[in-house]
Each structure stands twice: as structure tokens, then as C-alpha cells.
Amino acid sequence: MCSNCDYTIHGRHHHFGWDNSFVPAERVAPGSTIAFNCLDSSGGHFDAESHVGDVATLDFSKVNPVTGPIFVEGAEPGDALKVTIEQFKPSGFGWTANIPGFGLLADDFQTPALNVWKYDASSLEPALFGKNARVPLKPFAGTIGNAPAEPGLHSVVPPRRVGGNLDIRDLAAGTVLYLPVEVAGALFSVGDTHAAQGDGEVCGTAIESPMDVVLKLDLVKDARLKMPRFTTPGPVTRHLDAKGYEVTTGVGPDLMTGAKEAVSQMVDLLAGRYNMDAIEAYMLCSVCGDLRISEIVDMPNWVVSFYFPRVVFE
Incomplete structure (x- = not known):
């Protein structure tokens, strides 16, 4: 997997949720370079032959498996784990789904949908969505973190003070991430890898x-x-900037409502302009559009903007 790495952690060493009593997959010295084999967030539930009916059988108790944990010698509560993200080796397969009851516009999109992606793992050329859209790729790890101090098993879905399901697109190759350590050894794990995602x-x-x-x-x-x-x-954002953006906004006293309004308007714009089903436009927004807080000081109303890169269609 990695000829220059000190350790390789295979995907079979994965776990669901965070628990500081998990037995480490490996104990390493600070400064070690490690290759992690990461499963997708469905844990292999979806594959290249999957269809929309498979969305209904997704087991939410087994989502976002993370590879690890790694015990870093000398790590103590109060320290920070410095994570240098050196490289991603993508697989060429991916999926995007609308899962009923999940997502920002869950009340508006209550039926399942699934898009199976095939992309060039070597060139990382933009991946085809439907007939005309091509989504620029930027691999990163959606879930990356340490074990929390609180005992017991904790869901991997919400992000935490020690990291976890951060879903920050810019945790890509070259980024250096610092994570609080709350338990001896840090007990670091990583997974939920993505080929592309929009902010939000x-x-x-x-x-x-x-x-x-x-x-x-x-x-x-x-x-x-x-x-x-x-x-x-x-x-x-160089992978998205080339052609500029279409931008919709939400204005009002509640940031969540503003975010929903901004995204909903972009879904309507894309569906109408490009003759797409609204649910397809919604999924496309998720993989390449960015939510931004544009203004949060001019009370009582705030501005949330949604940026969609025109390069996807041009």
C-alpha cells in the first residue's frame, strides 16, 4: 500500500463509534507515517451494481466505519495530535444518496435516490453526473479524530471536540490538522473518505x-x-473557481432557515435551467456547492449564501 510508510492498517481494523476502551490496532511512536485502508461511509453496503432499492436497507448502526484506533506513544490529555495529511489513493468508485429523514432539506425530499459514480483514480478528472454535469474531485477524509474522554460507546455521526465526523473538504492532501487529546495514546482513527464534497x-x-x-x-x-x-x-477552491459561480441567498433571523432557503432556491435554479429532477439537483449541490455565512452582524437578519460552481456545466 505504501513503501515508505512505517505501518499499514488494513480495513479489517475498523470500528463503529468512538470508545476509549477499544483495543488499539497498532501502537506507534510520534513521527510515524501510516497508511490506512479506509472503507466508504456505508461500510461496503453500496457497490458498482447498487440500485436505489439498496438505500432502504442501509444499516445506520454501521455507517462511517473508521480504521484504527492508533495508540500514539507519549500522548496525554492536554496534548494535541498533529496529523499531516500526506496522500490519498482513491478507488475510482463512489456513491451519493438521498436518505429519507437525513439532510438539510429532509422535509422536502422524502424519497430515496442513489447515484453511483465511476471516476479515474489516477487522473482525478471531473466525474460525470447525469448527461452533462462534471464534478471536480478533491479527495479528503470526512471522519478523522481521537477518542473522547467520556467512557462508553458514542455515535460516530456527530462531530466532537476531538474531531470525528468533521466533513471539512479542505482536510485534503497537504493540510496539517491539530486535534485535542483527551485520553492516553490519543486513540486516533480515520475513515469516511470522499472523492468530492461541497461545504455543507x-x-x-x-x-x-x-x-x-x-x-x-x-x-x-x-x-x-x-x-x-x-x-x-x-x-x-482552485478546482472550482474557473468559471465563477451561481449564488442564491437566504436572509432572515435564523441561520438554519436561511441555509435551507439558499439551498432550496439553488435546487430550483439547477432543476429548471438544466432539466434535472429536483432530487438530482439536490444531490449535485451536496457534492460541489458551498454554503457560506456571508453576514452575521447586521441584526436582526443574517445572510447565508449558496455558491454553485459554473464549471460543472460549462
Whole structure:
């Protein structure tokens, strides 16, 4: 998997949820480079032959499996785990689904939908969606974090102070991520890899795609970090910027309502302009459109904007 790595952690070493009593898959010294074999967020439920009927049989107790955990020698509560994201090795297969009851516009889209993606794992050329849309790719790990201090098993779905299901698109190759350590050894795990995602992941899924991830794990002693933080190696939207954006907005006293309004208007715009089913436009927004808080100081109303890259259709 990785000739220059100190360790390889195979996908069979995965777990569901966070629990600081899990037995480590490996114990490593700070500064180790590790290759992780990551499953997709369905844990292999979907494959290249899947159809929309398979959405109904997805087991939510077994979503977002993460590979690990890794015990980092010398890591103690109060330290920060420094994660250098070195490389992704994509698989070429992915899926995006609308799962009833899940997603920003769950009340509007109550029927299941599924798009199975095939993309070039070597060139990472934009992936075809429908007949005309081509989505630029940017691999990253959606779930990346340490075990929490609280005992017991905790769901992997919500993000946490120690990381977890952050779904931050810019945790891509070259980024350095810092995570608070709450238990001895940190107990780090990673998974939920994506080939592409818009900021917000509005339908609840991205281009979910199994792939290998190469990371370097190091320590910052006594960092007293309150929340995750990260540093990117350069610009973060070049893969989307070439043709500009279509932008819709939501204005009002509630950010969540504003976000829903902005996305709903973009779904209507795309469906009407490109003769798409609304649910297809919704999924497309999830994999390449970006939600932004444009203004949060001019009370009592705030502005949420949704940016859709024109390069997808041009």
C-alpha cells in the first residue's frame, strides 16, 4: 500500500463509534507515517451494481466505519495530535444518496435516490453526473479524530471536540490538522473518505468513496487545544473557481432557515435551467456547492449564501 510508510492498517481494523476502551490496532511512536485502508461511509453496503432499492436497507448502526484506533506513544490529555495529511489513493468508485429523514432539506425530499459514480483514480478528472454535469474531485477524509474522554460507546455521526465526523473538504492532501487529546495514546482513527464534497454536504452524503490514506502522526505537548484547527498548504477552491459561480441567498433571523432557503432556491435554479429532477439537483449541490455565512452582524437578519460552481456545466 505504501513503501515508505512505517505501518499499514488494513480495513479489517475498523470500528463503529468512538470508545476509549477499544483495543488499539497498532501502537506507534510520534513521527510515524501510516497508511490506512479506509472503507466508504456505508461500510461496503453500496457497490458498482447498487440500485436505489439498496438505500432502504442501509444499516445506520454501521455507517462511517473508521480504521484504527492508533495508540500514539507519549500522548496525554492536554496534548494535541498533529496529523499531516500526506496522500490519498482513491478507488475510482463512489456513491451519493438521498436518505429519507437525513439532510438539510429532509422535509422536502422524502424519497430515496442513489447515484453511483465511476471516476479515474489516477487522473482525478471531473466525474460525470447525469448527461452533462462534471464534478471536480478533491479527495479528503470526512471522519478523522481521537477518542473522547467520556467512557462508553458514542455515535460516530456527530462531530466532537476531538474531531470525528468533521466533513471539512479542505482536510485534503497537504493540510496539517491539530486535534485535542483527551485520553492516553490519543486513540486516533480515520475513515469516511470522499472523492468530492461541497461545504455543507447538504443532502447528507458526498461522493462517498473507499480509498487509502497516508498520514504522519506527531505530538504537540501541552498544547491545551480547545477544538480542532488546521493549516492548508495553499488555495482551497482552485478546482472550482474557473468559471465563477451561481449564488442564491437566504436572509432572515435564523441561520438554519436561511441555509435551507439558499439551498432550496439553488435546487430550483439547477432543476429548471438544466432539466434535472429536483432530487438530482439536490444531490449535485451536496457534492460541489458551498454554503457560506456571508453576514452575521447586521441584526436582526443574517445572510447565508449558496455558491454553485459554473464549471460543472460549462
